Amino acid sequence: MDVIDFVVFLGISQGIFLAIVLQVLQNKNRLANRVLSMILIIASIMLTGRFFFTVGFPNIFFFRLALFVDILVFIFGPLFYLYYRRLIFNEKTKYVLKYTYFIPALGMVIYHLWTYQYSYDEFFLMFQNGSLTGPFLIVETVGIIFNFYFGYRCFQLLKMYQREEKNNVSYSQHLATYLKTILVISALFLLLWIASYILAYFFNIYSSFLSYNAIWIVVSVFIYVIGFYSLKQPDIFRMPLLRKEQAKNRERLEGQILQELKAGLEKLMIEEKIYLDHKLTLVDLAKNLKTSTNNVSWLLNNIHKTTFYEYINTYRVRAFVEKIKSGEHHQHTLLALSMDSGFNSKSTFNKAFKMIVKDTPSGYVKKIDSL
Known part of the structure; x- marks a missing residue:
């Protein structure tokens, strides 16, 4: 052998x-x-x-x-x-x-x-x-x-x-x-x-x-x-496999139902800060709103003109920016502040920040400190 x-x-x-x-x-x-x-x-x-x-x-x-x-x-x-x-x-x-x-x-x-x-x-x-x-x-x-x-x-x-x-x-x-x-x-x-x-x-x-x-x-x-x-x-969080015919059959939200869903979403994001949950998924958000994932997706895609990933991480980036503006980065690392803002990893944070702010986190901090 x-x-x-x-x-x-x-x-x-x-x-x-x-x-x-x-x-x-x-x-x-x-x-x-x-x-x-x-x-x-x-x-x-x-x-x-x-x-x-x-x-x-x-x-x-x-x-x-x-x-x-x-x-x-x-x-x-x-x-x-x-x-x-x-x-x-x-x-x-x-x-x-x-x-x-x-x-x-x-x-x-x-x-x-x-x-x-x-x-x-x-x-x-x-x-x-x-x-x-x-x-x-x-x-x-x-x-x-x-x-x-x-x-x-x-x-x-x-x-x-x-x-x-x-x-x-x-x-x-x-x-x-x-x-x-x-x-x-x-x-x-x-x-x-x-x-x-x-x-x-x-x-x-x-x-x-x-x-x-x-x-x-x-x-x-x-x-x-x-x-x-x-x-x-x-x-791993597994995605729902959505058929084409199911996507076509999504109901359009209108009137009172639409307004209630918009108000509920705003309350969750601004008052309850649900985006601080590192592992937040569309399913979790739908459960908190007591509606279906299809309805939440329709609201985000058609009213807010964004994806779930972009919508949630926009709030997280805003929370991080507020911490920078208040000077918290002088006492804590940028990674620690990103985790406190709801991100679960450095790679996700960097990717989302650059997509939303059009700059790197370190580059943004330098600009803030130079003002």
């Missing part, structure tokens, strides 16, 4: 360990982590198959088993889509994958069962004389297209999340960066896969570094990195 084989073996044990630990965690994105555990188990199985394949295990059964794990390549895409959806959206009915998403995997099962009619020697001879090149080409082509399709579906979910985040939370969860990083690295893996695909089938160039086996081993290791990150990931 060489160093690479040892690393692969270590990855298998780590994948199983992470899958178990993620299930033990309480109140931390449990539905999403359940899917991630499944992905980790599949990655471990793939690494196990690749381990037997690359070390040249003499047992023919294990050699066949190693080839059989190619089926799992067609399961990664749908499961990652399910992971994204359960991690970032809160749906009244728990979303489950459609059976049609697993048709390619079923096709792979049928294909591998078909190869079992041949002995190991016959199979190896067919591989050497190119008889299996056509089926392999079809399998990889479908695999690339299939995984790109679900990568695009995940990208759509990310765009929806970024749009809805500003309408539902008043702070940054830093989730978009995490999801974007997964997509970018996954896209890189797919591009490397395409490169090895083109070199192998169109130029007959086979690289030990840029190969199907090497790429999927790296993919499995990358999934373990995601698993480790999820161990310390805080509980």
Whole structure:
């Protein structure tokens, strides 16, 4: 067993360990982590198959088993889509994958069962004389297209999340960066896969570094990195998944109802200073106003011409500015004053302040002190 084989073996044990630990965690994105555990188990199985394949295990059964794990390549895409959806959206009915998403995997099962009619020697001879090149080409082509399709579906979910985040939370969860990083690295893996695909089938160039086996081993290791990150990931506020037809059916607020809602919102912000709650969400605000989140969103978007994120953080920035004007920054740090104003992190504070004041906090303070 060489160093690479040892690393692969270590990855298998780590994948199983992470899958178990993620299930033990309480109140931390449990539905999403359940899917991630499944992905980790599949990655471990793939690494196990690749381990037997690359070390040249003499047992023919294990050699066949190693080839059989190619089926799992067609399961990664749908499961990652399910992971994204359960991690970032809160749906009244728990979303489950459609059976049609697993048709390619079923096709792979049928294909591998078909190869079992041949002995190991016959199979190896067919591989050497190119008889299996056509089926392999079809399998990889479908695999690339299939995984790109679900990568695009995940990208759509990310765009929806970024749009809805500003309408539902008043702070940054830093989730978009995490999801974007997964997509970018996954896209890189797919591009490397395409490169090895083109070199192998169109130029007959086979690289030990840029190969199907090497790429999927790296993919499995990358999934373990995601698993480790999820161990310390805080509980996430999931966005309501609003359908287009639901958005169109939002009722327009008018008359007495509109005036009462406007007055109630003003009282919460000015008298009760609800914006000082670091984790304030649209749901919290709607509960305090004793109305629906749709009504609050309509009021903010159509009357105040702003998003929930911008509206709440405008009040927080105003509170911070008042503290600066009263000279509190001479006794306390800017970060401490921002926290007292309702912000929950330095990054959210800096981003909101620059968006609203058109200046950095330190730059603004210097201007105030120079007056």
